[in-house]
Amino acid sequence: MGDDGSSHMGYQHSGEIMLNSTSSSMNARSMTLNSVYGSGSGSGSGSGWDPMVSLSQSGNFGASSMGSHGELTKSSSFPNLIENQGINNSHLVNYPSDPNLAQMLPKLPMFGGRNFPDIANHFGLPGAGVSHTPHALFPQIYGSSKSGLDEKRGCQISDPRAVGVSPNGKRKRDPESLSPTDENTEGDLQKDHLSDASGQKEQDDKKLKNDQNAVTTSSSKQTGKQVKENSQGDDVNKQNYIHVRARRGQATNSHSLAERVRREKISERMRLLQELVPGCNKITGKAVMLDEIINYVQSLQQQVEFLSMKLATVNPELNFDIERLLSKDILSSRGSGLSVLGFDQGMGSSHAFTQGIHQSLTAMPNSASQYHHMSQAVWDGDLQSLLQMGFDSNSNVGGLGPNGSSKSEL
Amino acid sequence: MSLNLKSLRTRFALRFIRALKKIHHQEKSFNKRYYKVKVAADASMAAAVGPRRAWSRALLSRARLGWRCRAQSRRESVECWRRKRMHGHGHARAAEGQGQGQAQAQELRSLVPGGEAMDLQNLLDETAHYIKCLTTQVNVMRGIVNCCSTS
Numbered sequence: 001m002g003d004d005g006s007s008h009m010g011y012q013h014s015g016e017i018m019l020n021s022t023s024s025s026m027n028a029r030s031m032t033l034n035s036v037y038g039s040g041s042g043s044g045s046g047s048g049w050d051p052m053v054s055l056s057q058s059g060n061f062g063a064s065s066m067g068s069h070g071e072l073t074k075s076s077s078f079p080n081l082i083e084n085q086g087i088n089n090s091h092l093v094n095y096p097s098d099p100n101l102a103q104m105l106p107k108l109p110m111f112g113g114r115n116f117p118d119i120a121n122h123f124g125l126p127g128a129g130v131s132h133t134p135h136a137l138f139p140q141i142y143g144s145s146k147s148g149l150d151e152k153r154g155c156q157i158s159d160p161r162a163v164g165v166s167p168n169g170k171r172k173r174d175p176e177s178l179s180p181t182d183e184n185t186e187g188d189l190q191k192d193h194l195s196d197a198s199g200q201k202e203q204d205d206k207k208l209k210n211d212q213n214a215v216t217t218s219s220s221k222q223t224g225k226q227v228k229e230n231s232q233g234d235d236v237n238k239q240n241y242i243h244v245r246a247r248r249g250q251a252t253n254s255h256s257l258a259e260r261v262r263r264e265k266i267s268e269r270m271r272l273l274q275e276l277v278p279g280c281n282k283i284t285g286k287a288v289m290l291d292e293i294i295n296y297v298q299s300l301q302q303q304v305e306f307l308s309m310k311l312a313t314v315n316p317e318l319n320f321d322i323e324r325l326l327s328k329d330i331l332s333s334r335g336s337g338l339s340v341l342g343f344d345q346g347m348g349s350s351h352a353f354t355q356g357i358h359q360s361l362t363a364m365p366n367s368a369s370q371y372h373h374m375s376q377a378v379w380d381g382d383l384q385s386l387l388q389m390g391f392d393s394n395s396n397v398g399g400l401g402p403n404g405s406s407k408s409e410l
Numbered sequence: 411m412s413l414n415l416k417s418l419r420t421r422f423a424l425r426f427i428r429a430l431k432k433i434h435h436q437e438k439s440f441n442k443r444y445y446k447v448k449v450a451a452d453a454s455m456a457a458a459v460g461p462r463r464a465w466s467r468a469l470l471s472r473a474r475l476g477w478r479c480r481a482q483s484r485r486e487s488v489e490c491w492r493r494k495r496m497h498g499h500g501h502a503r504a505a506e507g508q509g510q511g512q513a514q515a516q517e518l519r520s521l522v523p524g525g526e527a528m529d530l531q532n533l534l535d536e537t538a539h540y541i542k543c544l545t546t547q548v549n550v551m552r553g554i555v556n557c558c559s560t561s
Contacts, residue, residue, distance in 0.1 A: 266534065298521065304448070307555060
């Protein structure tokens with residue numbers, strides 16, 4: 001009984017904390033909560049919902065002994081939880097410290113539903129109140145979002161709203177939105193409310209930012225990226241300009257702003273090119289990157305020339321088109337993986353080709369800065385070998401065979 | 411076997427193979443064939459891409475000119491490009507404002523067809539698309555060579 005009494009006091013205190021949640025700071029809240037629940041274990045944010053899991057998994061809470069209380073099972077489940085003495089504060093020790101707990105608290109009235117005074121009363125009842133409300137309520141959240149992270153995000157999104165803009169409005173909306181509900185649909189409605197709340201919160205955040213943008217002048221308070229996101233959202237609200245804000249410590253001259261935008265666009269395109277050109281991940285600097293690009297384009301053009309020379313020698317068969325394309329599709333799916341290094345391996349027989357695939361695949365991890373040197377050497381070698389075959393007539397088609405086999409030895 | 415008939419690769423491959431057949435029928439000397447195959451590769455690639463890219467447009471006009479009167483039109487087109495280049499350079503240099511990659515940018519302009527009169531931003535765009543199409547071209551041609559040589 002003594003335990004009940006102390007826990008009762010504790011929960012009442014927490015109820016008051018919840019009542020004051022909007023006014024007090026989050027830190028103060030979490031501090032008091034920690035003191036009530038006997039300091040959280042300091043677990044990371046990732047484990048914020050673990051207590052919920054353990055709570056949800058821990059036994060059933062029986063039938064409602066005080067079913068006459070409250071309109072809903074949710075509110076009536078609070079008294080259920082009172083009975084179960086097995087669950088005590090020890091579960092709550094695992095509550096993480098600062099933000100999550102503070103965020104969970106504003107959530108509780110939302111899910112606890114209708115009447116905030118009811119919740120306070122429930123919390124005031126002897127026995128375990130709070131520990132069971134999560135069980136009752138948060139499995140709903142679990143159902144709505146797959147990962148704890150999502151819930152956290154939802155909580156975090158709800159937080160500025162609860163603290164900042166219009167917490168009263170939100171709390172008022174809760175009973176309104178949830179009042180015409182059944183027991184069965186309450187979970188769905190809560191889910192919807194979650195998504196609605198989060199969506200509205202995002203909108204409100206955007207509106208907040210918009211207002212701030214409108215109010216503040218073009219000084220260097222915000223970062224360019226933030227502004228650009230807002231400007232993209234602003235496009236609907238405001239005119240179709242691209243609002244660019246000067247970053248901190250930079251000139252606000254219109255010329256330099258435009259210059260900076262242009263430079264950023266160019267660097268963005270350079271990044272795209274970096275992905276296209278193999279082996280340029282670690283290169284920083286425009287000049288070196290441009291050199292690499294130039295080399296790569298030159299080598300590609302040389303490959304095209306080389307291959308067109310080969311094609312000029314090879315006499316294509318008459319019934320060429322579709323079956324060629326079909327078979328080539330098989331090969332090209334393999335062939336497109338080959339880098340520049342492997343182009344010489346494509347000569348000759350398919351045996352040489354598959355060999356070439358293996359060789360080029362093993363060669364690919366090598367630094368690609370060598371690739372154009374290698375291709376140059378092989379290019380010369382191929383040219384010489386081709387020329388050596390006495391290559392001025394059509395009769396050299398068969399010459400590719402032995403040439404191919406000799407090439408595969410490279 | 412699913413063949414994406416509208417992909418760049420298929421469009422290029424069809425055109426190029428048709429051109430190859432024609433060339434092999436027509437020309438018997440190796441040098442002429444080599445040259446024509448080269449032009450056909452570029453032209454079919456540009457035609458597959460279409461006129462929506464500056465480099466493909468330049469290639470197409472170059473190919474068209476090349477078929478008829480090579481030398482004279484090349485001189486003319488080079489003159490025209492040079493004039494554009496003078497005009498474009500002033501604009502490009504003023505816009506760039508940085509001397510970092512000037513020489514390389516110039517070289518890139520000479521590599522990418524039609525890149526003479528472009529500012530750096532568009533040039534980089536065109537280069538990216540050009541590289542993509544070049545790799546497609548190389549893969550398709552290599553596939554054709556393998557098919558021809560294996561059978």
